[in-house]
Amino acid sequence: MTKKTRHFALALLAALGLSAATVPAGAQTVTSIRGADVSAPEVPAGAYKVIPDQAPIQRDFVQQPPLIPHKVEGYEVSKNFNRCMDCHSWSRYKEAGATKVSLTHFKDRDGGELSNISPRRYFCMQCHVPQMDTAPLVGNTFQRGAGLRQAQ
Ligand code: HEC
Ligand code: HEC
Structure with missing residues (x-):
């Protein structure tokens, strides 16, 4: 961070009513919102296995972005091209x-209809994630299907 951007960051924090002490200064002190230590979240190379392509995966709750049931390695999503x-x-x-992209993906933030994919939805993997066989980075008690069972 340059001096100038740090000043800007501090001014922004002050505006938000936060102090610099609430913001981790280095990677060593990074924690998740729930307090889990995520200082070194990178999965070491080889510690995960890409799951082979499979049929669409059942959704766990109504608003869930469907999981990606296939490999996405090398798929370019850039300013010029969207492989997805x-x-x-x-x-x-x-x-x-x-599956065709959902109609919801053609709406701007005010609900207006667009003829092309909305810029809000352009980077698919912000919400849709490919599947790896690996330990979760942060432990959780999520149970597959629990939400849909309750909704029925
Ligand atoms: C070469 C063609 C191809 C490309 C490129 C591709 N997909 Fe797919 N995708 C498929 C096919 C085929 C399916 C499975 C559809 C089925 O079996 O019903 C699928 C399934 C999915 C599903 C599951 C849909 C559901 O209803 O459960 C998601 C999400 C998805 N893809 C996202 C992506 C994303 C994000 C990208 C880019 C990173 C991408 N796909 C790139 C062909 C592709
Ligand atoms: C901001 C989050 C977000 C982004 C970005 C996003 N999606 Fe989605 N997507 C969702 C959600 C949530 C759903 C399920 C609800 C719905 O249909 O809107 C969904 C549904 C889908 C479906 C299933 C549609 C169906 O009829 O069942 C496909 C396919 C899909 N998205 C593909 C894509 C592709 C390809 C991109 C990138 C061009 C993308 N999505 C970007 C959140 C997102």
Whole structure:
């Protein structure tokens, strides 16, 4: 952080009513919102296995972004190209045998309809995640299917 950006950051914190003490200064002190230590969250190379392609995975609650049931290695999502839309767009999904992107993905933040994927939804893997066989980075008590069972 340069001196200038640090000043800006401190001013921003002051505006938010926070002090610099509440913000971790270095990687050593990073914790999750629930207080779990996530100082070194990177999974060491080789400590996870990409799960082979499978059928669509059952959703656990109604608003869940469906999990990605296939490999995504090397799929480019950049300013110029979105590999996901190569198969999941409304013009291509039939040919690819893929699920078409949800209609909700064509709305801007005010609910207005767009003819192209909304910039809010452009980076698919902010919400949709591929599947790895590995230990969770942070422990949790989530139970698969519990939400949908309650809703029924
Ligand atoms: C080469 C074509 C192809 C590409 C590229 C591709 N997908 Fe898929 N995707 C598929 C197919 C085929 C399925 C499975 C559909 C089925 O079996 O019903 C699928 C399934 C999915 C599903 C599950 C849908 C559901 O209803 O459960 C998600 C989410 C998904 N893909 C996201 C992505 C994302 C994000 C990317 C980019 C990183 C991507 N896909 C790139 C072909 C593709
Ligand atoms: C901000 C989070 C977010 C982003 C970014 C996002 N999605 Fe989604 N997606 C969701 C949620 C939540 C759902 C389930 C509810 C719904 O349909 O809106 C969903 C549903 C889907 C479905 C299933 C549609 C169906 O009819 O069952 C597909 C396929 C999909 N998304 C693909 C994509 C692709 C491809 C991208 C990138 C171009 C993307 N999504 C970006 C949150 C997101």
